Amino acid sequence: MSLDDLYKEVILDHYQHPRNRGQLTDPDVATRGHNPLCGDEILLAVKMDGDVIEDIAFGGRGCSISQAAASMMTESVKGHPTTDASALAAGFKELMSGSGSTEGLGGNEDLEALQGVKKFPVRVKCALLPWTALLEIIDTWEHAPKETAAKG
Helix, strand or coil, rough: CCCCCCCCHHHHHHHCCCCCCCCCCCEEEEEEECCCCCCCCEEEEEEEECCEEEEEEEECCHHHHHHHHHHHHHHCCCEEEHHHHCCCCCHHHHHHHHCCCCCCCCCCCCHHHHHHHHHHHHHHHHHHHHHHHHHHHHHHHCCCCHHHHHHC
């Protein structure tokens, strides 16, 4: 098995030219995800408009897989309802666990490029880190008091 399977061109592009990297002023929800096994860290923040992810940004540090996955994830969910983002996250998690297929990704070719990661079990947590943070944010938003939910 070649590392070429892992580091496809699209993964390197997202790592070298990350989308939505930075900070949001006055985010509605933010969280920090950490993978103690390899030291990956992600800071994720969203601005909501009702139940739509109006804007999303990430920061942090980590390996090329975690940072590329964060870039791809933010591109995939920005402008979409939380229900769609949750479904995409579930599809991605299934793909990484080996029980799912790329069908759960809705034709997102960038995310499909990450399927090679599942051949390297130690790296799967790296790819899942931003998705876990996103699901935490969605859960926080959905269970926020009405005053907070009305903010967006």
